[in-house]
Amino acid sequence: LHVYLDHIDNEDANVFGDASDEIQAALHQLNTGNRISAIEAISLTNAVRVNGTLSQLSVPNNKPSHAAAEPLTDARKVNGTLRQLNVSNNNLSDVGAEALADALKVSGTLAQLNISWSGIGHAGAEALADALKVNRTLTQLNVSNNNLSDVGAEALADTLKVSGTLTQLNISWNGIGHAGAEALTDALKVNRTLSQLNVSNNNLSDAGAAALADALKVNRTLCQLNVSNNNLSDAGAAALADALKVNRTLSQLNVSNNNLSDAGAAALADALKVNRTLTQLDISNNKLSPAGAEALADALKVNGTLTQLNISWNGICHAGAETLADALKVNRTLTQLNISWSGIGHAGAEALADALKVNRTLTQLNISWNGICDDGAEALADALKVNRTLTQLNISWNGICHAGAEALKVNVTLTQLNVSNNKLSHAGAEALADALKVNRTLTKLNISWNEICQAGAESLADTLKVNRTLSELDVSSNAIWNAGAEALADALKNNKSISINRITYTNEETYPIIARSCTTYPLEDETIDGVRTIDSILNNYLASKVATDHDKRLYSSNQDSIDDLYIQLMGRSLSKTSKLHKNNELSSLENLLEERSRSVLWPRICFFAQAERQGSNTKRCFPYEHERN
Numbered sequence: 001l002h003v004y005l006d007h008i009d010n011e012d013a014n015v016f017g018d019a020s021d022e023i024q025a026a027l028h029q030l031n032t033g034n035r036i037s038a039i040e041a042i043s044l045t046n047a048v049r050v051n052g053t054l055s056q057l058s059v060p061n062n063k064p065s066h067a068a069a070e071p072l073t074d075a076r077k078v079n080g081t082l083r084q085l086n087v088s089n090n091n092l093s094d095v096g097a098e099a100l101a102d103a104l105k106v107s108g109t110l111a112q113l114n115i116s117w118s119g120i121g122h123a124g125a126e127a128l129a130d131a132l133k134v135n136r137t138l139t140q141l142n143v144s145n146n147n148l149s150d151v152g153a154e155a156l157a158d159t160l161k162v163s164g165t166l167t168q169l170n171i172s173w174n175g176i177g178h179a180g181a182e183a184l185t186d187a188l189k190v191n192r193t194l195s196q197l198n199v200s201n202n203n204l205s206d207a208g209a210a211a212l213a214d215a216l217k218v219n220r221t222l223c224q225l226n227v228s229n230n231n232l233s234d235a236g237a238a239a240l241a242d243a244l245k246v247n248r249t250l251s252q253l254n255v256s257n258n259n260l261s262d263a264g265a266a267a268l269a270d271a272l273k274v275n276r277t278l279t280q281l282d283i284s285n286n287k288l289s290p291a292g293a294e295a296l297a298d299a300l301k302v303n304g305t306l307t308q309l310n311i312s313w314n315g316i317c318h319a320g321a322e323t324l325a326d327a328l329k330v331n332r333t334l335t336q337l338n339i340s341w342s343g344i345g346h347a348g349a350e351a352l353a354d355a356l357k358v359n360r361t362l363t364q365l366n367i368s369w370n371g372i373c374d375d376g377a378e379a380l381a382d383a384l385k386v387n388r389t390l391t392q393l394n395i396s397w398n399g400i401c402h403a404g405a406e407a408l409k410v411n412v413t414l415t416q417l418n419v420s421n422n423k424l425s426h427a428g429a430e431a432l433a434d435a436l437k438v439n440r441t442l443t444k445l446n447i448s449w450n451e452i453c454q455a456g457a458e459s460l461a462d463t464l465k466v467n468r469t470l471s472e473l474d475v476s477s478n479a480i481w482n483a484g485a486e487a488l489a490d491a492l493k494n495n496k497s498i499s500i501n502r503i504t505y506t507n508e509e510t511y512p513i514i515a516r517s518c519t520t521y522p523l524e525d526e527t528i529d530g531v532r533t534i535d536s537i538l539n540n541y542l543a544s545k546v547a548t549d550h551d552k553r554l555y556s557s558n559q560d561s562i563d564d565l566y567i568q569l570m571g572r573s574l575s576k577t578s579k580l581h582k583n584n585e586l587s588s589l590e591n592l593l594e595e596r597s598r599s600v601l602w603p604r605i606c607f608f609a610q611a612e613r614q615g616s617n618t619k620r621c622f623p624y625e626h627e628r629n
Contacts, residue, residue, distance in 0.1 A: 349376025429456025457484025
């Protein structure tokens with residue numbers, strides 16, 4: 001059961017806690033990120049105490065302090081089913097961490113614990129470390145974004161020397177320096193279980209990197225290491241590179257957001273020539289030039305294991321892209337390449353296009369933010385006509401007008417295409433629409449922020465009437481207006497393959513148009529017409545003392561604005577905790593803004609209700625990512 005960010009208030013939490021006892025025979029997962037207080041959190045934990053089926057409990061982003069952690073700890077001591085607990089982004093402090101640590105000493109089931117963003121210092125870390133020395137079930141621990149410092153890292157490192165279960169540890173964003181890294185090094189030399197370590201966004205420096213590198217030379221279990229944003233320079237990269245030459249287990253290394261130059265890239269490249277285990281390397285956002293890219297390209301010509309390379313946010317320019325393209329012509333393992341934000345221009349795109357004509361392994365390519373323009377897009381389009389492996393292509397933010405759509409008519413592998421934030425206009429949209437009428441593989445298309453007008457939307461709508469493979473379409477932040485939205489809505493009535501909730505638009509005035517494409521949707525009573533219900537709510541609201549001047553102006557202006565107001569008011573009414581619904585008043589500007597922010601969810605509610613009536617798959621009706629509109 002997910003009630004995350006549903007604005008559950010104190011009273012609702014108490015009721016929910018009582019109800020959980022009654023449904024304990026069915027509930028396995030509970031997610032309640034609703035800013036409830038300590039007292040209400042206690043009510044929920046009382047249900048956990050007696051529940052016999054719950055295996056995952058997530059209560060992030062609430063307001064409980066250590067006062068709530070203590071009863072949760074008591075509940076955890078007697079609960080025999082809970083395996084995953086997320087209490088991140090709360091105000092637990094060291095006291096709350098100590099309470100949880102007490103529970104870990106006796107827990108016989110908990111395997112995953114997330115207490116990130118909880119105000120925990122080294123004292124809390126020391127308590128957790130002591131608990132882990134006797135705990136025999138915990139495999140994953142996330143204490144990122146706290147204040148552990150070197151002292152806390154040293155305590156956890158001591159635990160790793162004796163722990164026989166922990167496989168994943170995240171201690172990023174904790175102010176850890178090279179002293180903490182040295183302690184972790186000593187632990188990794190003897191630990192035989194840890195497979196993933198995230199120490200990113202600390203201050204390890206080259207000394208800390210060198211210490212971890214020493215551990216990698218003898219460690220036989222660590223598979224993933226993240227040391228991004230740690231003020232590493234070429235010396236730190238060289239130390240890690242030396243370790244990679246002898247290490248036989250590490251498969252993922254992240255050194256992004258540091259201060260590596262071409263020398264650091266060359267050191268890592270030399271290691272790749274002999275290393276036989278590393279599959280993913282992220283060296284993005286450093287200080288590489290074309291020379292650094294050339295060194296990595298030489299390594300790709302002989303390396304036989306690397307599958308993912310992220311070299312974005314570096315200054316490799318077109319010359320660096322050309323050397324990487326040469327490597328792709330002979331490389332037989334790389335499947336994902338990200339060179340966005342690298343200034344490769346159309347010349348670099350053309351070189352990569354030539355490589356794609358002969359490459360047989362690359363499946364994902366991201367060259368966004370590179371200014372490839374139409375010349376680069378046309379070159380890539382020619383490559384797509386013969387390439388048989390690429391499935392995902394991102395060419396957003398590249399100044400492309402309307403080149404390349406013809407390739408989709410013959411390409412048989414591409415499933416995802418992102419051309420957002422370009423200059424397609426209606427001509428580009430029409431070209432893509434024409435291609436999609438015959439294309440049988442593309443499932444996701446993002447053409448947001450492309451100056452597409454009503455005519456472009458109408459062309460896409462005609463395509464949707466015959467295309468049966470596209471499942472997600474993003475046309476947000478364009479100028480399709482009401483007429484374009486109406487055309488898309490009309491197409492949706494017959495097309496059952498595309499996820500209607502995944503079509504997003506430019507502005508609020510298009511919301512009611514698409515909502516109407518779902519015809520009349522039921523509320524609690526099958527006989528209620530949704531439009532009349534909204535109309536009733538609108539009239540009642542405008543007659544109340546809390547109707548704002550802004551809302552009254554909307555009502556007196558035009559039908560589009562009235563539709564917008566319908567949605568705002570219905571969104572507010574549907575919330576059980578709405579102060580408008582309960583008390584007929586909004587007590588503060590903050591509450592007003594909070595309630596108004598819910599109105600953008602109303603179209604998704606309409607879509608969900610309609611999909612439920614039609615028996616459609618509704619898993620994607622409420623995606624987690626936040627979209628612009």
